[in-house]
Amino acid sequence: MLLDVTLSLLEGFGVTVQMFVLTLVFALPLGLIISFGSMSRFAPLRRLIQGFVWIVRGSPLMLQVLIIFYGPGLLFGLPLLPRFTAALLAFVINYACYFSEIYRGGIQSVPRGQYEAGQVLGMTKPQIFFKITLLQVIKRIIPPMGNEWITLVKDTALVRVISVYEIIWMGESYIKKGMIWPLFYTMVFYLAFNGILTIFFGWLEKKMDYFK
Amino acid sequence: MAILEVKHIEKHFGSTKVLNDISFSLEKGQALSIIGSSGSGKTTLLRCLNFLERPDGGVICVNGRVIFDAEDKTTQSDKEIRKKRLHFGLVFQNFNLFPQYTALENVTLARELMAKEHGSESKAAIREEGLTLLKQMGLADRANHYPHQLSGGQQQRVAIARALAMKPDILCFDEPTSALDPELTGEVLRVIRELAKQKTTMIIVTHEMAFARDVADQVIFMDDGVIVEQGDPRQVIEHPAQERTRQFLARYSQEE
């Protein structure tokens, strides 16, 4: 029985991990692009992007998943996206917006004087970015990134609203058979995953500890 | 011939005129001090010379060659400016050292990047020179420390070495000691005095009147974006000709 449950939970956990990894793969770079847009000197673009980010961050991810899955069909008569793809799309957009704010905070926290010191030493803009600011930005965004990744692990549970069978769904299916412990068992998976993430980010922060 | 000639520099921020018809010249090997009350435009002037701000009017000549002319757009492209700003070095009020690099790396970084582009110098030679500069600043034993491990005075001396590493024709200081605790200003002023003795061409914005008087060959007093008085340091600081200079200095000696 334990083996049975473990296997079916692992199957659900696979979906969870896929959701997590694919969201990061797309949302991390997309967030950077959005953050540049939200800092653009061109005011209309900046306002548009900031407005979009505000809407996405201000409404529930679950709602966004539902809208992206059902919206195109009901509004425009388009065929439904595959469930997993629709959920992934919603996650990528949502997390890219959160990441963009983290990047923006990191970039803006580097004092103006750092750019200027590089400039008066005759460095080019790319040299200043790669040799001076980048590492300072990375150091500053590690802690909020860590929090966001851990939230993402837990958020993957939401995909069940459009019947993508992630781990909790699998665990819940045993309730019909009068078994509650598989649900507790799913918690072990989450805790192990987040434990690894916590250790990883702790290690990264340590690595960056050599400068202030 | 003057190493630096500044002619009729003007700078506005929006509708406020921050620099108005600033003209002066500086001989090679001489030190110029700029004094003046807060908001008089001293920092803005140094930032114009280092092209961190673009003047709205005027001409800047180094060694008799026009390096900036507000009327002539060809002197203002990014590429031109990047080359020409190396005539000047700038030491900031709050150091602006790069936190992720050691003292030595701070000094050598820009030179190494330059060498990578032009392939002119070996890394070892640049490093050697960086160590020599740090030694000159009395920081030989701090070469491998990171900025946050150094005192303010030490950080500022690293910043001076970093600026010197680019071999500028004219080294500018923007109130190099005003971010320091009083007991740390001495070590930085001593280093600048030493540079003056070695005939480094310098422009020093400072609030240390005694220092300006002793170290400079020429003093400029600025108020409200204009040069009110300029000349021999003893003359300007001890026997000012202008009423505005007198008032400024009187206020100063009261504070001290």
Ligand SMILES: Nc1ncnc2c1ncn2[C@@H]1O[C@H](COP(=O)(O)OP(=O)(O)OP(=O)(O)O)[C@@H](O)[C@H]1O
């Ligand atoms: N980027 C800017 N935008 C608008 N106004 C500016 C800017 N930089 C400086 N100013 C204004 O220009 C004037 C001159 O400033 P500046 O910093 O050059 O004075 P300062 O002589 O260096 O003063 P302090 O002794 O306080 O350093 C001030 O009124 C300041 O408010």
Ligand SMILES: [Mg+2]
């Ligand atoms: Mg100033």
